[in-house]
Amino acid sequence: MRRHRFGLQLACVAITLFFGVPLYLIALAAFSSRESLDRFPLPLLPTDLSAETITTFLGSTGVVGGYLNSLMVGLSTVVLALVIGVPAGYALARHAFRGRDPYQLFLLLTRALPIVVLSVPLARIFLQTGLYDTTYAVTLLHTALALPTTVLITSAVFVGVPREHEEAAQVFGASPARAFARVVLPQALPGIAAVAMFTFVLSWNEVLGATILTLNQRTLPAHVLTTLSDSPLAYRFAGGLALILPAIVFVAVMRRYLLNMWGTTLR
């Protein structure tokens, strides 16, 4: 038993280090002076901190704009994907209708297409409709990319809420909408939070489509991809940190809804 626990703790530490060390190194490099990066051996402790790299990076053209665009796109995608995906997931979970299984398969099929294949015709359509080079265009693409998972995961979440709970709510006087809002939704919230995280991170990380669909209104990853390859090493670290941080903050905020919801740890 004790040995088992020790092994478990060891595994936890290893996994944490696996994800944590790169984060630390990137943060360290982003906050070091350019000279110290070239030093050998590389100092692994924050001995030579400097905000110079990061401020220069943030001050360079397009970075702040890209940041805001990315946030806009990410949050809009989450909202849009949930607004469309949650009712669809609910319908899949609760109602037997003709073509349900093919529909589920079809949803997954959209992910089988490479983003480039999707983006080029989309770019054409967006150019015609005047949506090209806007955050809306990227939001629409990301919503389309996120929806299959949003629908399928929320449907699994709703399947996990017993139908009898909903029936009980209705027997005791709740309308279907009220039963959903008062009884089903609160129980599905942890799962929906997880979907929101997943969607946000997906949108935040998506580069290819965002690059194709914009010129000036780049999201941060698209901007970083196109500009940083020509930049000095230090800026790449600064860009890396800038890309990682918001996703971590978002996950940290949503995590609250995942754990300890009703005085018990869930799932």
Place this chain on the structure above:
Amino acid sequence: MKITISDLVKTYPGQARRATDDVSLEIADGEFLVLVGPSGCGKTTLLRMVAGLETPDSGTIHIGDRDVTGVAARHRGISMVFQSYAIFPHMKVRDNIGFGLAMRKVDPAEIRRRVDQAAELLQLTEVLDRHPAQLSGGQRQRVAVARAVVVDSGVLLMDEPLSNLDALLRLQFRAELKKIVREIGTTTLYVTHDQAEAMSLGDRVAVMRDGRIAQLGPPLEVYDAPSDQFVGGFLGSPPMNFVPGPALGHASDVLIGVRAEKVAVGTERADDARPATVEVVEPTGASMLLTVLIDGHRLKVSAPPTFTATPEQQIWLRFDPTSLRFYDPETGLALLR
């Protein structure tokens, strides 16, 4: 409130067999009626149609004098206890019990008063501010019952409410439930597959089979005079014995049904008794349950707990003619006595 069920037919999509096959039933105001039968007999479907959770293909349901056949569950003025309890895990016990009142927009002070009252009735006062996850199975069951009785509706529906409790708890809560329902005096429709539960709770028992009511009557009447072989074999533990007439000295075109405890067992030869061979002896504490062979037919009879017998031993059985029931061997239906 009186419940009148007329000619209810329901077939689930994709199934050839009717779940309920033209069922008619009247439940008097304040009556406790139990629907009992093996799984798949349509008892739960019938209950769910009364609740408004299933729509019948044809037939009508009246609650009081109102036709509620097409009325949504929430407008039927009913309350229900679900098999899985269906307690809301994200609400405290207090809010769970008060849910029905809150949905009916009752004044919060009044909700509080009535929830406290119901909690006291079901011994939940201590746990009112806890979440359901912190309760035992028995307590969750009580919350489900409290939530149903607190709304004071005209009709109370219960779908196998005791089936998730362990045997001891089930026995305890069964008596308590009977007392509570009698005190509040609500018309109750109760579904169970447990024949002992049906016998002990119901003012009347409706035994269901294949979507139809096989027999409807007070528990003892149904127990004592089953209308067909199925009912006799379903109700009672052990179930009723059925032997061909000649084995007990009757005509060959009848099947005789007799309850285990209606057979007098003796070790001495007697003129009016028939010989039988003991096969298995099972002491139950309250009685000695014997499996015996009479003329090649297996019978379960119960002897006093002090009765001693060993397998292979010959014993003598005396059948009181008034306790014998006669059935048609072809159809299994009771013959007129």
